[in-house]
């Protein structure tokens with residue numbers, strides 16, 4: 412009986428948080444690094460189903476870098492990277508589409524349904540693409556860099572995503588876009604998630620990765636930074652403390668904060684229930700990015716003031 416009472420107490424404690432986030436959109440970016448860990452994915456998707464069940468509006472945007480790498484190796488193709496983006500020729504684009512918009516989106520949609528939730532696959536195959544875009548043109552020292560079929564999102568079909576959310580289903584979106592001529596493009600998943608969060612005016616954008624947040628020493632989990640302003644993050648990039656795959660993530664965070672998304676977090680998707688912990692605790696479990704600091708970084712406390 413005591414156990415049952417403790418469980419009921421926990422439900423009552425959660426009520427303030429649930430009220431606060433009910434009806435609000437949270438965009439969750441699932442990094443490919445997590446897709447390798449089936450137990451972590453199962454727990455994350457259970458958290459997503461819980462969020463949806465209590466009236467929050469979770470939207471999943473996923474990547475799949477390591478899965479694409481593996482498929483490229485199997486096809487004996489070599490990946491070339493420029494500024495954190497995969498140079499994408501026609502053969503690479505075929506692989507990206509098969510792995511991202513084919514296998515992974517379908518896997519996540521099926522898994523949510525298998526675990527008792529409802530989800531909608533928003534890839535091209537089902538003729539339900541929601542990301543329109545164009546070729547990404549990068550400049551370096553006045554020189555244009557051609558990355559091939561790498562795109563940037565210019566329009567998000569907000570109405571389709573919202574109608575799915577309001578029908579109590581979870582939209583699952585791969586990081587690819589299509590232009591007016593039907594040409595498909597490979598999009599960095601952090602920037603795709605950013606575009607979706609901005610278009611939906613999301614309350615939160617959460618990046619689920621395989622690290623516990625931004626660290627002062629990227630190899631040492633104990634050096635996690637709890638809260639970072641945009642200016643501090645930019646300085647850490649300049650100092651070389653933030654590098655590699657963390658750079659597009661941080662750039663996406665900064666740009667998102669400038670365009671109205673209220674909270675952006677980078678958290679460790681391998682930590683069990685990291686998504687719920689992020690929502691139900693004040694200081695959260697990873698690194699929070701904020702535009703400006705209005706008060707000192709919070710200490711961990713369980714009250715609905717996040």
Ligand SMILES: Nc1ncnc2c1ncn2[C@@H]1O[C@H](COP(=O)(O)OP(=O)(O)O)[C@@H](O)[C@H]1O
Nearest residue numbers: 442443444620621625626629652653654656657
């Ligand atoms: N300062 C830093 N703190 C934490 N991770 C960092 C930092 N700088 C670089 N990284 C790297 O960024 C990686 C996360 O980005 P990425 O590989 O793109 O992940 P995902 O596939 O989850 O999007 C980490 O695994 C880590 O190696």
Ligand SMILES: CC(=O)N[C@@H](CCC(=O)OP(=O)(O)O)C(=O)O
Nearest residue numbers: 443474475476496497598599600
């Ligand atoms: C243009 C570009 O680089 N696209 C990425 C898309 C997948 C991705 O971003 O996956 P993660 O979230 O696992 O990093 C790629 O080809 O790997």
